[in-house]
Amino acid sequence: MPGLQKTKSEETRRRVLEAAATVMTENGIDAVQIREVASRAGCSVGSVYKHFSDRDELIIAVNSRTLSKIRTALTEASAGICDPLTRLKVLARTYLDYAAADTNAWRGLFAHQLPDRREMPEEHQLENIRLLSLIADALAELAPGLDEAGLAVRTRTCFGAMHGLVSIALEGRFVALEDEQLHSEMDFVVERLCS
Known part of the structure; x- marks a missing residue:
């Protein structure tokens, strides 16, 4: 009997997380409300709170899942590419494509802020690290002389530059740039960052 209860509990948690992710994808982070998620998951509000202590914890779980999906997309797109500069270009393009395909979930990663003094869960931090790695x-490979601290800074700089381009593009601020032109400009920025 305990095994069955555990299985049912895990299934409920999965349904709640799936419902929250769907709400975020369809309507954005502000729409992720406990009652709406419970309704979509086919469970009670109390069942949601049994698995997630509050809305913040639920959103973090959704965001961790989004980070994992982005990492999977980047890993698959760059698999087998030996040249590190080409690999970085593919990573940048894939990041843009993912953000364009699931914009609300992608925005949810950066729109959510935890209340003061509350620490981000370790698993979520690890998902960020895995992505940046x-x-x-x-x-x-491109700069073997960088020490660990220098590599960490350069990694964040490259991510920040790509993220900025993606953000501006998704806000429609790159007027008259077609997708292929935007990809080309991202390649240009990657080349300059890595030269």
């Missing part, structure tokens, strides 16, 4: 691995 894809960039760091390529940069380490």
Whole structure:
């Protein structure tokens, strides 16, 4: 009997997380409300709170899942690419494509702020590290003389530059740039960052 209860509990948690992710994808982070998620998951509000202590914890779980999906997309797109500069270009383009395909979930990663003095869960931090390590691995090949601290800074700089371009593009601020032109400009920025 305990095994069955555990299985049912895990299934409920999965349904709640899936419902929250769907709400975020469809309507954005502000729409992720406990009652709406419970309704979509086919469970009670109390069941949501049994698995997630509050809305923040639920959003972090959704965001961790989004980070994992982005990392999977980047990993698959860059698999087998030996040249590190080419790999970085592919990572940048794939990041843009993912953000364009699931904009609300992507925005949720950066729109959510925890209340003061509340620490981000370790698993979420690890998802960020795993994602950034894809960039760091390529940069380490391009600049083998960088020490660990320098590589960490360069990795964040590269991510910040790409993220900024993606943000501006998704806000429609790159007027008259077609997708292929935007990809080309991202390649240009990657080349300059890595030269």
